[in-house]
Amino acid sequence: MLDPLAAADAASDTPAPAAAPASGHTRRGFVRGVAVAGASTMAAVALDSVGATTLMGDSAVAAGPPTPFHDFRAIAASPADQFEVPEGFRADVVISWDDEFENTDGTKLRYGFNNDFLAYMPLPGKTDEALLFVNHEYPAPFFQHGNADGATKTVAQIEIEQYSVGNSIVHVRRGAEGTWDVVSPSPYNRRITGTSPACAATGPLSGTTQLNADGTSVKVEATMAGSLANCSGGITPWGTALSCEENYDGYYGAAGYGWRNKPGTERYDEKTYAHYGWVVEHDPYDASSTPRKHTALGRFRHENTAFRHVPGKRFVLYMGDDKTNEGVYKFVSSRKFVEGRREENLKILTEGQLFIAKWSPEGRRRFKNTDGSGLLTATSGRGEWVLVNDSELVDTSALLRKRLGTDAFNQFFATNRPEDVEVDADGTVLIAFTNNSTVNDRHGAIRKLREDNNDPTAATFSWEDYAEGGQTGRADVGEQGFSSCDNLCFDESNNLWVVTDISSSSLNNPAAPYYAYHGNNAVFMVPRSGPNAGIAYRFANMPVDAEGTGPYFSADGSTLFVNVQHPGEETSPSKGAVYGQPSTYRSYWPAGNKTAGVNPSLPRPSTVAITRIPQAAGPGPGPGTPGPGTPAPGPGTPPPGGSTTIPPTTPKPAPKPTGKTSVSVPSAVKLATLLSRGVTAEVRVREAARLQVQLRVRVPKVGRSKARTITAVTVRRTVSAGEHDVRLRPGAVARAALRLRRGRKLQAEVLLEVLPVDGSPRKLRRSDRFRVS
Incomplete structure (x- = not known):
């Protein structure tokens, strides 16, 4: 059919050359490369001019300079309850569920559950600081309060769940050792939860009453409370983050989370109120901004977004409906993105037209055999x-099926769970189809879609399946293949990174033998050029029952952030688990390791930062390709500067201390030293614990500024029994306040809070004081 917006473009704009590439990497591309056409785009133009880019071939833009992640020795599949990376890399937990962080206004916040999408958003002028925008997809009632029965849930239990979903905006800073810590307090730190803040609905449905596919009325109110079911998402070139509300239909009723048991929660009834199921736009840099839910983008199980911007063309956003036998969508805005016109750009997603992809000869990959073999399509x-x-926007998929007919929808529009959509540097769209048991697709595939004439507003396209999941038959370690591809991202050299999403119930399960080769879920790197192009190399393993989500590189490419979602998810009273008794849980991660029988602990979804350990120059794998598939080193002492596993396979020996839990600091510290290097607190704990160490300073009155106690910095970490040094350096806001008091005598206090790693509520508190002169 004719795309009216494409026709309008042709009539009103100077047509872009057919080979002109997109100027937008997508949500997991580098933030510095998304606002304007950058070096990678220029490379694509040059390569295309000599015929190096083809419709469905490997992207020629893959050729590029080595990155910190370009060479490694692939690791073997594993069923172990640990997060594992290759030799020469280290993995560190940045923040975990229920960790406290703080805003400078004194608001205490807690990190939500089941972190999914992550966007690294740099702070202007600060190469070692950024904001992490993180989705929290769904609660886990058993781990959070012990009651998974929606029919009997109390108000207090519901409120715990409501707070645990939504989003976190976390200010992080890279320290001298290259590891990342949360900056707390910070004016950027905040939470979006299942109840607040109020979100504004935009677009054609805002403030209207619509009809569901079954003919019942549904209200699309202009103001909606909070956000939930936040799966993946995306970014925009004007500096905002997009959060996708996916499985929004199980919160109200007793058969789901049972939030109806709390008075005043009728707006979570998705059949009566359309408050959830939208793409939500947030401004992480502005705490006073109002989140906006864009009704023009449709209401379905949104997984993620990926934008494409070509100068002179209307702005385009690609999306997937993450459910078996559902579709891929494209939103073509009525507006164009113009760099520097932020207020106008903020209107781009409020008006336009939504389209669904029709695939010929068929959209789904169907297989003859139940093990996923025998492709029929x-x-x-x-x-x-x-x-x-x-x-049709309010109940998009169901209303389309009603109009198009179920048989036609299933043949031409349905796909095998489109869990991720990304736009390559040359404009090609990559779609991760995870799997679809209804058509015997066990392992999924990555598909390429190329718009005709490389025009993002085109009405027609070509497609080809680019990489398929399943066993490869390769013998080398770490090259056996991926299954159930989920999130995708590109590194600086345009290599493709893939995380997998085999369901927790199928992982390491004899009843699902087709996944036996895979072990736990994992992260893979697929070179796009060179002698190893197209081979999936296993880079990281997840803990028991977990999946890796939201892979995102820092702006300089030196850190790969990965969220670890739902460790121990199959834990259930029906399988012998007892709430409050971690030894009965399926995972102890990140504080312990179930398969090794080490430190039974409450499993906690967490954000992990992966970095390369600096090493002296020497022989190694050649640039641009992974090294030979040799096994990762066996258990041993963690490498200097970090560990290849979380928790470490063999922790550094730490004798059980005698005496009491304590914190000690010097009696006096120079202000200049405190500002430049901070103060070191010596902490002693009797057992493995989660620590919160806080530096507070009493500042006297200066001018109109009142005397008060400020929280200069908060550090959290999980430690083993023994003695530990914790460096406390005031944050930027605190340093500014302290400089105003230069020459005055100040009193400071370090507060230590110790929590058991098993998640039990008991706490120990200790403190020590020092003078600042």
Whole structure:
């Protein structure tokens, strides 16, 4: 069919050359490269001019300079309850569920549950500081309060769950050793939860009453409370983050989370109120901004977003409906992105037209055999974009099936769970189809979609399946293949990174033998050029029952952030688990290791930072390719500067201390020293614990500024029994306040809070004081 917006472009704009590439990497591309056409785009133009980029071949833009992650020795599949990376790298937990962090206004916050999407958003002018925008997809009632029965849940239990979903905006800073810590307090730190703040609805449905596919009425109110079911997401070139509300339909009823047991929660009833199921736009840099839910983008199980911007063309956003036999969507805005016109750009997602992809000869990959073998369908074809009417936006998939017919929808529009959509540097769209048991697709595939004439507003496209999951038959360690691809991202050299999403119930389960080769879920790197192009190399292993989500590189490419979601998810009273008794849980991660029988602990979803350990120059794998598939080193002492596993396979020996838990600091510290290097607190604990160490300073009145106690910095970490040094350096806001008091005598206090790693509520508190002169 004819795309009216593409036709308008053709009439009103100077057409872009057919080979002109997109100027937008997507949500997991580098933030510095998304606002304008950058070096990678220029490379694509040059390569295309000599015919190096083809419709479905490996992207020629993959050729590029070595990155900190470009060479490594692939690791073997593993069922172990630990996070593992290759030799020469280290993995560190940045923040975990229920960790406290603080805003400078004194608001105490806690990190949400089941972290999914992550965006690294640099702070202007600060190469070692950034904001992490993180989604929290869904609660885990058993781990949070012990009651998974929606029919009997109390108000207090519901409120715990409501606070644990939504989003976290966390200010982080890289220290001298290259590891990342939370900056707390910080004016950027905040939470979006299942109840607040109020979000504004935009677009054609805001403030209206619509009809569901079954003919019942549903209200799309202009103001909506909070956000939930936040799966993946994306970024925009004007500096905002997009959060996708996916499985929004199980919160109200007793068969789900049972939030109806709390008075005043009727707006969580998705059949009566359309408060959830949207793409939500946030400004992480502005705490006073109002989140906006864009009704023009449709209401379905949104997984993620990926934008494409070509100068002179209308702005385009790609999306997937993360459910078996659902579709891939494209939103074509009525507006164009113009760099520097932020207020106008903020209107881009409020008006336009939504389209669904129609695949020919068929959208799904169907297989003959239940083990995922015997492909029955084509691996390439053509397609067109079919308009979604405004009246179909509120219940998008169901209303489209009603109009198009179930049989036609299943043949031409349905796909195998589109969990991720990304835009390559040359404009090609990559789609991760995770799996689909209804058509015997056990392992999924990555598909390439290329718009005709490389025009993002085109009405038609070509497609080809690019990489398929399943066993490869390769013998080398770490090259056996991925299964159930989920989130994708690109590194600086345009290599493709893939995380997997085999369901927790199928992992390491004899009843699902087709996944036996895979072990736990994992992270893979796929070179896009060179002698190893197309081979998936295993880079990281997840703990028991967990999946890796939200892979995102720092702006300089030196850190790969990965969220670890739902460790121990299959823990259940029906399988012998007892709430409050960690030894009965399926995972002890990150404080312990179930398979090794080490330190039974409450499993906690966490954000992990992976960095390369600096080493002296020497022989090693060649640039641009992974090294030979040799096994990772066996258990041993963690390498200097960090560990290849969380928790360490063999922790450094630490004798059980005698005496009491304590914290000690010098009696006096110079202000200049405190500002430049901080103060070191010596902490002693009798057992493995989660620590919170806080530096507070009493500052006297200066001018109109009142005397008060400020929290200069908060540090959290999980430690083993023994003695530990904790460096406390005031944050930027605190340093500014302290400089105003230069020459005055100040009193400071270090507060230590110790929490058991098993998640029990008991706490120990200790403190010590010092003078600042």
